[in-house]
Amino acid sequence: MTDALSVADLTDVYVRLDCDLLVVGDSILTDRHHASNGNYDADDPQNQIGGIIPAYPLSGWLRHGMEKVVQQHGHTACHPGESTANFMKADVYDRDLEAGYHEKGACVDDTKVDDGCVIFDLFGGFEGIPGKLMRRPIKFSPVRASVDYTHGQAEGHYRRLNRNVVSRNPEDHREPLRNSGIDAVANLDGCWHLSFREPNPAFLGLLAEAIDFLKRNNTEFMHQLGGSRNFGAGIVYCDLINPLYEDRELDRVFDRGKGSTTAMDEKDKRWAENHRPEIEDALAARVGSDHE
Numbered sequence: 001m002t003d004a005l006s007v008a009d010l011t012d013v014y015v016r017l018d019c020d021l022l023v024v025g026d027s028i029l030t031d032r033h034h035a036s037n038g039n040y041d042a043d044d045p046q047n048q049i050g051g052i053i054p055a056y057p058l059s060g061w062l063r064h065g066m067e068k069v070v071q072q073h074g075h076t077a078c079h080p081g082e083s084t085a086n087f088m089k090a091d092v093y094d095r096d097l098e099a100g101y102h103e104k105g106a107c108v109d110d111t112k113v114d115d116g117c118v119i120f121d122l123f124g125g126f127e128g129i130p131g132k133l134m135r136r137p138i139k140f141s142p143v144r145a146s147v148d149y150t151h152g153q154a155e156g157h158y159r160r161l162n163r164n165v166v167s168r169n170p171e172d173h174r175e176p177l178r179n180s181g182i183d184a185v186a187n188l189d190g191c192w193h194l195s196f197r198e199p200n201p202a203f204l205g206l207l208a209e210a211i212d213f214l215k216r217n218n219t220e221f222m223h224q225l226g227g228s229r230n231f232g233a234g235i236v237y238c239d240l241i242n243p244l245y246e247d248r249e250l251d252r253v254f255d256r257g258k259g260s261t262t263a264m265d266e267k268d269k270r271w272a273e274n275h276r277p278e279i280e281d282a283l284a285a286r287v288g289s290d291h292e
């Protein structure tokens, strides 16, 4: 990230994710074995547990936002599922195809494999066709001082939440009928590091517009992240961090004690006035020329 940066060369970007409560099923990987020493108590608020949020739910959330952006440009998006897959609900797949999607890979010209639509290009297709967007997992820690934002990390507080389904008969005094535990990360705030395997202003344009879309629609059921959506989990305030920022400026974004510098404000202006229109134009040109 330097002043001499050209958008055409940019491959690594950071998205800020700020979410009060994130539930991604049982797929959070914790490092509690390091600190527990056999005395681990899942409910102890003193636990200093860090871990990894896998990229799968993040990827699905981002992809859905990108699909919406492509559709808002008046085009269809690649469906994430192969048309030949044995879907449990084939009629629902067909309905998706009528609602802004084309069959996965239908955009690829048989003679040229690297010719798919922009979604296909980023997320990959059938076996052997890798996507050009690498979505990293997010490492989180409850100790902000040990969070390295410039490596795509986040502050976050892991808890195992227990939920009981209780009896409705008064004489049972709310006796639990069933207990289930879910992994959750509270007060998540940090960076998601995304890498384009080849630089392309249209990819950046799609990412920037998708992040804006997801932020605007962050309380919509379809665009919340992960589970427990009706309980307010997965409402994400997301922003593409200005790619013109240098590492120390990126750190400053997360430092509540410091505001932005004049240099950062100047970069924000430059990004908004010069680069953002450039990548939006590149995206419009790309989706306009894609096969569907």
Ligand SMILES: [Zn+2]
Residues within 6 Å of the ligand: 077, 078, 079, 102, 103, 104, 105, 106, 107, 108, 116, 117, 118, 119, 120
């Ligand atoms: Zn496609």
